[in-house]
Amino acid sequence: MTWTEITDDAALSALLGEPTAAARDKERTTLTDVDRAWLAATPFCVMGTADAEGRCDVSPKGDPAGQLVHVVDERTIAIAERPGNRRADGYRNILANPQVGLNFLIPGRGDTLRVNGRARLVSDAPFFDAMVVKGHRPLLAVVVDVETVFFHCAKAFLRSQLWKPETWTPEEKVPRRAVLAQQLERPDDSIEELDAYYGPSYEERLYVQ
Numbered sequence: 001m002t003w004t005e006i007t008d009d010a011a012l013s014a015l016l017g018e019p020t021a022a023a024r025d026k027e028r029t030t031l032t033d034v035d036r037a038w039l040a041a042t043p044f045c046v047m048g049t050a051d052a053e054g055r056c057d058v059s060p061k062g063d064p065a066g067q068l069v070h071v072v073d074e075r076t077i078a079i080a081e082r083p084g085n086r087r088a089d090g091y092r093n094i095l096a097n098p099q100v101g102l103n104f105l106i107p108g109r110g111d112t113l114r115v116n117g118r119a120r121l122v123s124d125a126p127f128f129d130a131m132v133v134k135g136h137r138p139l140l141a142v143v144v145d146v147e148t149v150f151f152h153c154a155k156a157f158l159r160s161q162l163w164k165p166e167t168w169t170p171e172e173k174v175p176r177r178a179v180l181a182q183q184l185e186r187p188d189d190s191i192e193e194l195d196a197y198y199g200p201s202y203e204e205r206l207y208v209q
Contacts, residue, residue: 026150047090047100047101049097057090077143078122078125078127080140080141081142100144109154133207
């Protein structure tokens, strides 16, 4: 099979066309009141990072709305880290390459807020007190110095029908989490043990190390 590959900017522009002036010029360098309101309403974002060699990672981050993101000032935000699997892939990337890209979602909204900037890892700061969830302060925060911020349109969400519950079939084509874990990660554990692990107690342990 022959593939036609795009290898330079001119070829890409010839294929896709040029952005409108509104799309091209919508990037901002500081947070507006609308941006702040969006960040206060979002419970979820994805964070893209890359290591010194350019190998990439994209990691989801979630917390109750109002506690995922702390706005330090008009050019600085912080995102809490909570107990997880301790791989810390994105954080190790930040140590080698501080550039990050973030996309903030509000359930039911097709548009998203994108923030790009330079990140650093902070293990404690006075604003951690404002990011306490269920009595637990963050273990860590990613502090991002904002370089660009802008809203992204809803077309991807409309095409995917992501927010339409009638299209949701979470286990119709892909096995449930316990089965995936046994097949790919924990073959020595029984399905019963894994169902129990990923059951109600899994949510109860979300903020416990």
